[in-house]
Every structure is written in C-alpha cells, then in structure tokens.
C-alpha cells in the first residue's frame with residue numbers, strides 16, 4: 353500500500369489507530385489521532401452573547417423589536433393562516449410576501465426576513481463599477497417607492513446614518529450633508545448582492561435563556577427556512593447577471609464567526625467560482641465519477657447517518673473540522689431547479705443534522721451547488737462543520753489537520769442523539785436512520 357496522499361484511499365486506518373483522511377473533493381488531508389478524542393466537545397456554553405443577553409430583555413438588531421434599524425427588507429415569509437387561504441396551505445402553512453411597503457412592516461409577523469446586509473462582503477459598488485450592474489426594474493421601483501414614502505425615507509436615512517457613523521463618520525459631518533448625498537448609497541439596499549435570511553426568534557418561545565438555533569426549529573419551520581433561502585439564491589442570480597456563484601452559509605455562535613447570536617444565513621453573490629468549486633472542477637475533469645464515487649465510499653465505510661427519498665447524510669471525511677454532510681440524491685439540478693418535494697427532502701435531512709449537533713456547538717453550515725456557468729453535474733450538498741478545535745502550528749506548518757473525532761465516532765454520536773429525537777417526534781416524517 354502506497355502512503356503517498358495521491359495514491360491513498362480516502363480513509364486509511366493505521367496500525368496504532370490513527371485515521372488518515374484525504375477529501376476526494378478538496379484534497380484536504382486530516383489525521384484523527386487516538387487518545388485526543390476524550391476531551392469534552394464544548395467547554396460549557398461556548399456562546400457569548402454578542403449583543404447582550406437577549407433573555408434579559410436586550411434584543412439584537414435582527415430581533416423584530418429593532419426592525420426599524422435594519423435596511424429595507426426584500427421579502428418575508430409569514431404564517432399563511434389569516435393571510436391567504438388555500439395557497440398558503442399548499443406552501444405548508446407559510447406564504448412569501450415581497451416588497452412589503454414601509455407602512456406595512458408591522459402589519460404582519462415575519463417568520464423569516466430577507467434583508468440586505470448593511471456591510472456587504474461584495475458591495476453594490478463593486479458590481480456597478482466592475483460589471484456595469486444596473487438595478488432591475490423591480491429593484492428600482494421598490495427603491496423609489498420607499499424614498500417617496502415619508503416613513504420609508506426616514507427608515508432608509510436612519511440606517512444610512514448608522515452605517516456612516518459605524519464606518520467612522522461623525523454626526524456633525526452627517527448633519528452637514530444634504531439628503532442627496534446622504535442617500536447616495538440607498539440603491540445598494542435594493543439591488544445589492546449580499547442578503548441575510550433571518551428567522552423571527554432570537555430565543556425559543558419556551559425558554560428566554562435558550563438561543564433559537566436551527567436545531568430548535570420544527571421540521572416544518574426548517575423547511576420554510578430552506579425554501580426561502582433557495583428562492584433567495586435564485587433571486588440573487590436574477591438580480592445580478594454577472595454573478596458566477598452565490599455562496600450560501602450560516603455561521604452559528606461567535607467561535608464560528610457569527611457576529612450575532614440570532615440565527616441567520618448569508619447569501620453572497622460573487623464573480624468567481626471560489627476555490628472549492630475550482631478544486632472540484634479540476635478533479636472532475638480527471639474523474640467523471642467523482643461525486644458518485646465519494647458518496648458510495650461513504651456508504652461502503654458505514655458512515656451514512658440518515659436518509660430519505662431525496663437526500664442522504666453521512667459523517668464526512670477529510671475535513672479540517674468534524675463535518676456532517678447532506679447530499680441531494682438528484683446529482684444534477686441546482687437547488688432552485690428542484691421540485692419542492694426534493695428541496696423539502698434535503699431540508700428534513702439537514703434539520704436532523706442540526707438536531708444531532710444541538711444548539712451549543714459552534715458550527716458553519718456551507719452550501720455547495722453547481723455555478724451558473726458550469727455544465728457538469730455537481731450535486732447540491734451542505735456541510736455542517738463543528739468548530740470545536742483550534743488550528744495550531746502543526747496544521748500551519750504541514751497543511752495536515754488534526755481532528756479529535758473519527759468519522760465513525762462522529763456518526764455514532766449523531767445517531768445516538770437522532771434515535772432519541774426520532775422517538776420524541778422531533779424529526780421529519782420519512783426520515784430513515786442508519787442502524788446503530
């Protein structure tokens with residue numbers, strides 16, 4: 353057996369129990385070393401409340417109590433009871449409202465909102481100046497409606513002022529500007545490429561001290577969350593024709609990079625594929641069965657955790673952090689090209705992985721899908737990375753990452769939680785857990 357990484361099986365168990373892993377999609381090399389896995393995963397509550405403890409009455413900027421402090425929302429999902437009749441029922445009890453006028457922001461309770469990010473990773477100006485982006489008619493009309501409304505104008509100016517001050521501007525300078533100058537960036541809220549999808553709750557309805565993570569959502573709420581995210585990705589591709597990819601991710605808790613302890617996903621349009629997609633495309637050229645082979649290998653290694661008719665979850669290998677993965681079984685279509693049943697299937701399996709993770713483990717949820725300008729099949733898949741270790745000098749020097757959980761230990765741990773959760777009725781119907 354050759355031990356050169358290029359010739360190795362994705363997983364090699366050494367005589368002493370060290371588990372060496374190579375990720376077939378990225379080439380990332382990881383070792384799980386025996387004896388390092390006995391430490392607790394999180395030291396007590398890992399969370400620090402980024403904006404003060406909500407349970408003691410201090411809402412963050414994503415809370416509805418502070419809805420006037422965020423940029424104009426692009427769309428919201430509300431419970432359909434009382435809003436529409438049969439249509440709402442078809443949506444599973446939720447309905448999407450777009451371009452809600454500023455006067456009506458408080459007329460309904462949004463379960464999820466799609467908000468422009470106040471501080472974009474890739475700015476509206478980037479798209480305008482490098483790609484000649486002009487706002488689509490709908491965005492421009494919405495912008496003009498907001499500014500024509502006294503209430504809308506007041507809200508937009510308030511947010512722009514807050515942005516100006518937090519970027520280092522003084523209130524004197526702001527006060528000396530005329531409205532045209534103050535509103536120079538207002539179109540970015542309506543036609544920009546970095547959105548947030550924000551659920552209603554900061555803490556759970558039952559316990560004001562318990563953060564409302566993905567794990568605390570019901571399967572049906574989680575489905576509404578995922579559907580809305582998928583629709584929002586499609587929207588960004590339509591809004592920004594030069595976008596080659598829309599990155600979608602969810603950072604949970606500060607150690608995973610979240611600046612708020614209020615659950616949210618982020619969607620960022622970019623004009624490149626990003627390094628991960630590029631690595632996969634290179635490997636796909638050399639090996640057309642890359643994805644099917646990867647999934648089959650996970651099955652053969654007994655790493656599958658749960659599946660339904662449309663998606664399968666397994667304990668990943670070759671990730672720098674312990675990673676649970678869900679893959680859509682349709683290997684071709686992008687998320688927004690799938691049927692609602694397929695999307696719901698992926699959501700149900702992803703929800704189970706969040707239940708398996710719980711609310712206390714900081715984690716990154718990373719979505720992968722085929723970019724707009726790639727014509728090779730790439731399955732929609734989502735990785736849930738447990739940020740429970742800190743990279744150190746060994747990793748930096750060798751590019752070999754050390755983790756504390758083998759893929760099988762991760763699977764066993766997840767399954768133990770899921771068996772109990774399924775018994776308690778917390779998981780979606782139709783989910784089949786692997787045998788323990």
Ligand SMILES: [Zn+2]
Nearest residue numbers: 412415554614
């Ligand atoms: Zn909040």
